[in-house]
Amino acid sequence: MGRQVTLPTLPQRIVSLVPSQTELLFDLGLGDRIVGVTKFCIHPKAQVKTKTIVGGTKNFKFDVIDQLQPDLIIGNKEENYKEGIEQLQSKYPVWMSDIYTFEDSLEMMLQLGNLTGTETKATELAQTIASGFEKLQPGTPTIKTAYFIWRGPYMAVGGNNFINHILQRCGFENVFSELERYPEITSDQLQQARPQLILLSSEPYPFKEKHIAEFQAICPQAKIKVVDGEMFSWYGSRLAMAPAYLQRVIDEVKLFD
Structure with a gap:
């Protein structure tokens, strides 16, 4: 500062x-x-x-x-x-x-x-945290991904922020990384971005399984998953738990293919 x-x-x-x-x-x-x-x-x-x-x-x-x-x-x-x-x-x-x-x-x-x-x-x-992240095995090739943090209006994770960085470490290519840090996204923009994977964060908006169909209607080709937002966005000691969780998400996404 x-x-x-x-x-x-x-x-x-x-x-x-x-x-x-x-x-x-x-x-x-x-x-x-x-x-x-x-x-x-x-x-x-x-x-x-x-x-x-x-x-x-x-x-x-x-x-x-x-x-x-x-x-x-x-x-x-x-x-x-x-x-x-x-x-x-x-x-x-x-x-x-x-x-x-x-x-x-x-x-x-x-x-x-x-x-x-x-x-x-x-x-x-x-x-301990650095060691845990060294063992993280990202998916290959990278998967075009949209990560949503809000609904009404839809807001996604753009570039130049911590969540975007964590997505990259997981092998998830953020389709909105060229936009501002937390852009509002229209349904048309989401369709045009054609993500292979859409992640719905549990925070700050509490996305639940019931919201999956809403996004599936916009992007029928995408795989959609609700994820623990704390594991992608909390940058304190909770990072010690993140590698194991993130690896599970990476492995589950691989099974989608």
Whole structure:
């Protein structure tokens, strides 16, 4: 972000504004130092229930955050909103991540480890995740794929974002990678793109099996699958579980052929 965050001591009162990074902080052993999370921070389930909710990722409750008196706030450029972050920066140390690739996520983990005094755990976690992804065997040849995150209007994953990067690592060629990061897509555009595979994410829109027929009517030639959006988009410690899941998706897609 081009800013420097200086902390006089290790942070003891942390507010996390990003679900995947909240889970990471807990997995780094910082649970007792986390005082505030967003309503979308759902992992780890039992622990986050004990923390104060400070609003959503794009609408902070500034009065609640003030009451918590954090000595560190963790955010993300894409998931949070500029005005809210700037307002918090005027009062508190705010550390921001900006994640586009798998490598960015590993670097974020190491930086958070350094910032919170959990370097050893962060390094071990990053190494475990990197090792898991090294074993990932992408499908060949690449499969023309559309990945949808919203309905009404349809929104897909475009280029220059983390999900697009993960799709590439799986051997899925994103048919909308030349468009903006999260473009609205019409039925005509989807037909013209002629994807071989359509992935419907479980989040942020909760796509279910019942939506498959809707897309099948638009693209009769495509194979359609509902997938766990967390495994494609959460760039924190959940990445340790992702390779096994992604490999199952790759292998199931191969069976479609």
